[in-house]
Amino acid sequence: MSTFTANLIFSVLFVVFGATRGFLGNGDKFRRKVEIITVWEYDDVNNTADPQQTAESSFYPPYELQNFLWSDLNETLDQSGLTVKLCGGERTESFLNGSLCLQFSAFESVGRDQPWPSLHHNANSSQLHVWLNGVTPRGNHSRFALEFQSVGDSGFQGRVDVHSSIDDEYTPSIFKVSQWVSSPVNQSGVWGYNQWKPVAYRKAVPVFEDATPCKHSQLVSMKRIPQSRLVQAYFTEDPQTHGLNISFGIDKDPVFYSDTKYISWTVLVGMGEPPADSFSTLIIIIITVGLGTPLVIIIVGGVFVWIRKRRSHSSGYEPIN
Ligand SMILES: *[C@@H]1O[C@H](CO)[C@@H](O)[C@H](O)[C@H]1NC(C)=O
Numbered sequence: 077m078s079t080f081t082a083n084l085i086f087s088v089l090f091v092v093f094g095a096t097r098g099f100l101g102n103g104d105k106f107r108r109k110v111e112i113i114t115v116w117e118y119d120d121v122n123n124t125a126d127p128q129q130t131a132e133s134s135f136y137p138p139y140e141l142q143n144f145l146w147s148d149l150n151e152t153l154d155q156s157g158l159t160v161k162l163c164g165g166e167r168t169e170s171f172l173n174g175s176l177c178l179q180f181s182a183f184e185s186v187g188r189d190q191p192w193p194s195l196h197h198n199a200n201s202s203q204l205h206v207w208l209n210g211v212t213p214r215g216n217h218s219r220f221a222l223e224f225q226s227v228g229d230s231g232f233q234g235r236v237d238v239h240s241s242i243d244d245e246y247t248p249s250i251f252k253v254s255q256w257v258s259s260p261v262n263q264s265g266v267w268g269y270n271q272w273k274p275v276a277y278r279k280a281v282p283v284f285e286d287a288t289p290c291k292h293s294q295l296v297s298m299k300r301i302p303q304s305r306l307v308q309a310y311f312t313e314d315p316q317t318h319g320l321n322i323s324f325g326i327d328k329d330p331v332f333y334s335d336t337k338y339i340s341w342t343v344l345v346g347m348g349e350p351p352a353d354s355f356s357t358l359i360i361i362i363i364t365v366g367l368g369t370p371l372v373i374i375i376v377g378g379v380f381v382w383i384r385k386r387r388s389h390s391s392g393y394e395p396i397n
């Protein structure tokens with residue numbers, strides 16, 4: 077069993093108890109990291125799609141993954157052993173016809189998944205795809221947000237960077253990539269990351285019309301370590317907890333969760349430096365042609381004018397004096 081398969085199975089076990097787990101490795105040293113996901117639902121009566129601007133009274137009790145009932149693992153581990161899918165829910169009416177699903181993927185090499193957002197993965201990263209399908213909303217204007225709490229050994233600091241790109245060929249209309257990186261205090265270098273594109277999809281098969289922006293709240297340092305007994309057992313020494321919320325939708329968005337009863341979002345989790353997006357050969361050709369064509373026209377035009385001038389000089393029209 078390879079290390080990533082082992083990590084994958086550990087992740088799944090942790091999810092069943094309410095957290096996903098990973099190592100932030102760097103050579104001989106490693107740091108432990110556990111991520112806890114909480115699903116928030118709020119009634120967005122003002123249609124801001126911003127939990128930060130929404131009154132606390134509009135929030136419903138959050139869904140804690142550790143209280144979920146999960147599908148049989150045996151059915152969800154795929155043949156290659158690189159993907160695990162788990163679906164589950166609370167024993168409430170909301171989950172009668174629906175579920176929250178998590179799909180973990182590990183990779184043996186560099187590449188991209190076919191479905192959008194087609195994040196650029198490598199062998200040091202694994203991918204988490206989260207979606208809500210058919211879960212009955214509790215409000216008439218329900219929107220969802222995911223809270224990530226990252227519990228890790230002390231001595232690390234986190235920050236969220238947003239990078240722009242002029243290229244959206246892998247994730248149409250999205251020109252940004254966000255990454256939450258952690259690096260050791262007083263040292264340079266990134267040890268681990270969560271990387272995502274600020275987009276969520278409202279249908280199972282993403283197309284352009286069903287994309288909706290997502291945004292992240294500020295990264296905050298949390299005083300208390302999460303309630304999960306597993307996390308408390310895993311970290312005996314004083315760990316650090318950071319958290320942020322990912323919310324879906326945009327201000328004055330006419331589409332609410334209830335319209336499709338589906339929302340999905342993808343994040344890449346890994347160690348080392350986060351992978352950078354690169355241009356494909358096609359785009360390089362297009363840019364070359366795009367920049368090159370005017371240059372060729374200018375040069376050809378210049379030569380043409382020069383030849384005409386020379387011709388007119390040598391064609392016998394001598395100035396009369
Ligand atoms: C994966 O991590 C190992 C150890 O940190 C490093 O040597 C290797 O270059 C990394 N691979 C990629 C594709 O980043």
Ligand SMILES: *[C@@H]1O[C@H](CO)[C@@H](O)[C@H](O)[C@H]1NC(C)=O
Pocket residue numbers: 121122129130131134
């Ligand atoms: C809606 O907006 C008003 C005015 O900005 C604010 O007072 C109120 O708390 C908001 N309602 C909710 C549920 O956020």
Ligand SMILES: *[C@@H]1O[C@H](CO)[C@@H](O)[C@H](O)[C@H]1NC(C)=O
Pocket residue numbers: 150
């Ligand atoms: C998993 O599936 C295999 C065959 O599909 C079966 O033999 C095994 O008993 C199953 N294990 C569990 C725990 O259900």
Ligand SMILES: *[C@@H]1O[C@H](CO)[C@@H](O)[C@H](O)[C@H]1NC(C)=O
Pocket residue numbers: 169170172173212
């Ligand atoms: C679940 O689906 C059934 C049949 O489609 C429907 O009758 C029922 O009202 C649904 N329940 C909820 C809570 O949506």
Ligand SMILES: *[C@@H]1O[C@H](CO)[C@@H](O)[C@H](O)[C@H]1NC(C)=O
Pocket residue numbers: 214215216
């Ligand atoms: C949702 O809308 C229906 C009809 O418009 C209304 O009867 C119901 O009270 C509303 N529910 C909530 C939670 O606001």
Ligand SMILES: *[C@@H]1O[C@H](CO)[C@@H](O)[C@H](O)[C@H]1NC(C)=O
Pocket residue numbers: 231261262
């Ligand atoms: C980081 O550096 C500062 C000052 O240089 C020092 O006070 C602090 O203890 C260092 N922190 C760690 C974790 O090494």
Ligand SMILES: *[C@@H]1O[C@H](CO)[C@@H](O)[C@H](O)[C@H]1NC(C)=O
Pocket residue numbers: 116127128135223293294296318319320321
């Ligand atoms: C995420 O949003 C919820 C609901 O507004 C809030 O209680 C929680 O503190 C937020 N978490 C972070 C890390 O900002």
